[in-house]
Amino acid sequence: MAIEMTENSAALIDLDHLRRSCGSCALHELCLPAGINGSDLDQLDATVHDKRALDRGKALFRQGESFHALYVVRSGSLKSFVESPGGDLQVLGFHLPGEIVGVDGLTKDHHLCSAEALERTSICELPYLQLQQVTSEVPALQRQLMRVISREMVAEQSHMVMMGKQQAQERLAIFLHSLSDRYGRLSRDPTVLTLSMSRYDIANYLGLVVETVSRLFSRMEAAGVLKVNRKAVRVLRPDLLAEMCGTHVAASFRNAIG
Amino acid sequence: MAIEMTENSAALIDLDHLRRSCGSCALHELCLPAGINGSDLDQLDATVHDKRALDRGKALFRQGESFHALYVVRSGSLKSFVESPGGDLQVLGFHLPGEIVGVDGLTKDHHLCSAEALERTSICELPYLQLQQVTSEVPALQRQLMRVISREMVAEQSHMVMMGKQQAQERLAIFLHSLSDRYGRLSRDPTVLTLSMSRYDIANYLGLVVETVSRLFSRMEAAGVLKVNRKAVRVLRPDLLAEMCGTHVAASFRNAIG
DNA sequence: ACCGGCGATTGACCGAGATCAACTCGACGC
DNA sequence: GCGTCGAGTTGATCTCGGTCAATCGCCGGT
Structure with a gap:
């Protein structure tokens, strides 16, 4: 996968690469409209502080830790989740390259959920104080940051709708469809999911148990919609998958947030 | 109820009253730290444009309408919801006095959900352009606005957790407990819910059907936790109610965002 | 005051998905 | 190569909450 190569080149990143990288980023709307392009990318590179690399299972931040930055996934993927004292946990979301995490920390100066790498993952860190500085200098950016945050919020609403109304099969279909969509936006083949x-x-994310998910994968494979091989899922019939998302609120709502 | 009297006095509102009103408001953190107090309240009164009154069932805004302001409930209550083309709808939340609505509109310049009055309700309107003006002049306010938005987001996460993991009875218990909490913050008796x-x-909000909710009210009344009379619910045993919220993630998470 | 209608309650039954349990498969270490 | 371990799959059974249906009771209109 082409995206993988960003991982170990973090230190010796060239501007052209950075530019391509930021093009598919949730925050590129936050940079590009402000005229940050070409030679200004040095400056952007300076603002985006720490391009960390995390191994599988390593935490980006943990519930309760103090908040000081927003993060954008550069390559790899994350999950975010909350855990109760009893060790019980709830997955809140998965985060692909270009997506923002850490917004939960804005409320109280400390994070209310944890974020953890699902594979080797590299991250852009946006120190909040500096980001605030930049956005206050360019009011349009403040608005754009709002958009990004609000989009996260709406995505959550959409997930909530799904949890409330959707059948098990619709939930898995929506999950896979969403993943496929996001692959498309990253210029990855939307029919080859990893x-x-x-x-x-x-x-956990879908509010089901593991056995149910397993059965659903099998059923959808039997129906000719998917080819499933452990973590490799190929979407054979995107049309059927879309159909399985149902005509209910969650599906149309999810489409609306583009 | 004392809170009701704010409704018809919107036009001839006095500063002292406004001040008391804003004290329990989700945005009071947004006003007070900026030194807006005492005589400056005239100015605040000017920024908070339109103090509309809505009758039961009337929409504050509708899904698809263009976004131009945030709103804060002054008295009464709202529900927010999305509706699918098929007429199917999902309730996203209920909003008591002092709580903010309309944040969903920041994403795309138009609202992605609707908000409707559940009873006669009065509203503070904060035109976004003006609010943006004020927050850009006072950076600390920008941060505070972020906090408020982020808090909304975290509340949504908490609801999501509930939808994913909680049993039906725990859901209703959490709903009532949350309502009771919010009553407390409004200095209303937290054991007398309307x-x-x-x-x-x-x-709909809890992801259940009406029959289940009805049975749960009956069961909780039989257990001596509540006294239920249509819309009037008295919490007889707050301790038991809290216990019924379960020791799972949603409950502890919800406490954390308090 | 009476009636109509809708919101709410209660009961009987059913089914989707959870639970419990057995088994398979691939990865990794020695 | 072999054994172990954990993730994933599959099957059998149970249960909670959804569905269908009947009834109640409050509220508003005439």
């Missing part, structure tokens, strides 16, 4: 998260994580 | 929303709305 599920970096475990079946347990998927089940 | 459910302005229908059983259908509650069920």
Whole structure:
């Protein structure tokens, strides 16, 4: 996968590469409209502080830690989740390259959920104080940051709708469809999915148990919609998959947020 | 109820009253730290443009309408919801006095959900352009606005957790407990709840059906936790109610965002 | 005051998905 | 190569909450 090569080149990143990288980023709207392009990318490179690399299972931040930055996934993937004192946990979302995490920390100066790498993952760190500085200098950027945050919020609403109304099969279909969509936006083949998260994580995220998810994968494979081989899932019939998302609120709502 | 009297005095509102009103408001953190107090309240009164009054069932804004302001409930209550083309709808939340609505509109210049009055309700309107003006002049306010938005987001996460993991009875318990909490913050008796929303709305919000909600009210009344009389619910045993919220993630998470 | 209608409650039954349990498969270490 | 371990799959059974249906009771209109 082409995206993988960004991982170990973090230190010796060239501007052209950075530019391509930021083009598919949730925050590129935050940079490009402000005229940050070409030679200004040095400056952007300076603002985006720490391009960390995380191994599988390593935490980007943990619930309760103090908040000081927003993060954007550069390559790899993350899951975010909350855990109760009893060790019980709830997966809140999965985050692909270009997506933002850490917004939960804006409320109280400390994070209310944890974020963890699902595979080797590299990250852009946007120190909040500096970001605030930049956005206050360019009011349009403030608005754009709002958009990004609000989009996260709406995505959550959409997930909530799904949890409330959708059948198990519709949930998995919506999950896969969403993943496929996001692959498309990253210019990756939207029919070849690599599920970096475990079946347990998927089940937890969808409000189901692992057995149900497993059965659904089998059923959807039997129906000719998917070809499933452990973490490798090929979408054979995108049309059927879309159909399986149902005509209910969650599906149309999810489409609306583009 | 004392809170009711704010409704018809919107036009001839006095500063002292405004001040008391804003004290329990989600945005009071947004006003007070900026030194807006005492005589400056005239100015605040000018920024908070339109103090509309809505009758039961009337929309504050509708899905698809263009976005131009955030709103804060002054008295009464709202529900927010999305509706699919098929007429199917999903309730996203209920909003009591002091709570903010309309944040969903920041993403795309138009609202992605609708908000509707559950009873006669008065509203503070904060035109976004003006608000943006004020926050750009005072950077600390920008941060505070972020906090408020982020808090909304975290509340949504908490609801999501509930939808994913909680049993039906725990869901209703959490809903009532949350309502009770918010009553407390408004200096209303947290044991005397007035459910302005229908059983259908509650069920929809909790991802249940109306019959289940009805049975749960009966069961909780039989258990001596509640006294239920249509829309009037008295919490007889707050301790038991809290216990029924379960020791799972949603409950502890919800406490954390308090 | 009476009636009509809708919201709410209660009961009987059913089914989707959870639970419990057995088994398979691939990865990794020695 | 072999054994172990954990993730994933598959099957059998159970249960919670959804569905269908009947009834109640409050509220608003005439």
